[in-house]
Amino acid sequence: MSTEKQKTVLVVLAPYSDAVRDLLAVQGKRDDLEILAYHTRTLLLELDTTRSYSVQTRTLEEGRWPYTRFDINNRLAAILGEWGAPLDVQHPEQILSVTLTPTEAFLGLSLARENLSDWAGGERRFKREPNQISRAEFKLLEALETFDLQLPTTGVALDMGAAPGGWTRLLSERGLRVIAVDPAELDPRAESHPNVTHIRTTVENYLPTRETFDVILNDMRMDARDSARVMLMAAQYLKPKGFGIMTLKLPEKGMGDVARAALRILGSGYSVLGARQLFHNRDEVTVALGG
Ligand SMILES: C[S@@+](CC[C@H](N)C(=O)[O-])C[C@H]1O[C@@H](n2cnc3c(N)ncnc32)[C@H](O)[C@@H]1O
Structure with a gap:
């Protein structure tokens, strides 16, 4: 996704959060976790250690990554946890949001109440009903x-x-x-x-x-x-x-x-x-x- 398109999505049609602060280049390799970890450390000063936190990752577009969303969440949550903030996956007060395309990652820390959706990356899924007619x-x-x-x-x-x-x-x-x-x-x-x-x-x-x-x-x-x-x-x-x-x-x-x-x-x-x-x-x- 081009930067211009992403800006459009975030500014005009922001579906989930305006938390995005960093745009990183990734390669779909295991090293990506290190890149994400490095940038997470740069956000640590913004972390309020008195408030609970969680990490939410969403993948955009079809892509194959040698790691899962849970690998990212666990790795980055451990970094934030080192600073003493309590992890709360169910009702976090702060969220580190990660959005991943095959070539780019978007990273940002925000208060949960300021996010536009409670779901990771706004990805709200509903169960298909047996008699559903259309998506x-x-x-x-x-x-x-x-x-x-x-x-x-x-x-x-x-x-x-x-x-x-x-x-x-x-x-x-x-x-x-x-x-x-x-x-x-x-x-x-x-x-x-x-x-x-x-x-x-x-x-x-x-x-x-x-x-x-x-x-x-x-x-x-x-x-x-x-x-x-x-x-x-x-x-x-x-x-x-x-x-x-x-x-x-x-x-x-x-x-x-x-x-x-x-x-x-x-x-x-x-x-x-x-x-x-x-x-x-x-x-x-x-x-x-x-x-
Ligand atoms: C995206 S579909 C609607 C899907 C529907 N909400 C559902 O849940 O199945 C759009 C529909 O708009 C209808 N449509 C387009 N112009 C219309 C008009 N002037 N008056 C009534 N229906 C119109 C089309 O015939 C088409 O069936």
Whole structure:
């Protein structure tokens, strides 16, 4: 990964932590552990020995390393431990974060409460459910957890861009009645659920409606700004205590500008509760919205 790309990930779309301080060259060899150990020692003055700590390592991209993440964690934790801080893997107050690509390592020490995710490198994994329809389901689960939002178990949800039906399945199985709007086919498991009404058209055709919604979701594959405008059209149908979650699909070039423009549009009709690139997002960010 180039430095420029990494900067983009950290600054515009930081998924987990702004702790990164050092960028090191590594070679995918056993010596890498020595390089990481050396740089860990340079961070020791920043360590608060009265607070507990842990080391979290994430590997990015496919790579083969002659050591495991646990080797790194153990080696670096031992160095920090020599200074007397107590190790607490479950609830550390300070975290030494290591992110590794085949050629580069990113290293930084931060307070856990300042990190954007409790998971090593933001790597949040969910167990696959047997009747899961799409990987998109993980995005919704992660968004609900990240933004601390609870799906109601009764009421009505609007799912815009619903096909093949992962989000619709999650909503309907939790007891919500779901209006799933998408010109494309829904998976039969979502289509046949008694709580689901599939409106087989575009959202632009579906709105206006007489319904009001407890939850409005939007995972439509379209330009982020257009998608934000459609979401804005839907704002008037959100019940007072309802919330919205949407993904903004971002282009490779100018992603920051497009994201900011889309957020400005959304801000004119919703309160923006949060906007983050989540672990399960690729070229998109997830936005949580209140009425
Ligand atoms: C990434 S998929 C959604 C996945 C879905 N959230 C799930 O959990 O399975 C994007 C969907 O947006 C739909 N879409 C794109 N433009 C749309 C529009 N104007 N109105 C409704 N749906 C649209 C596409 O047909 C496609 O099915």
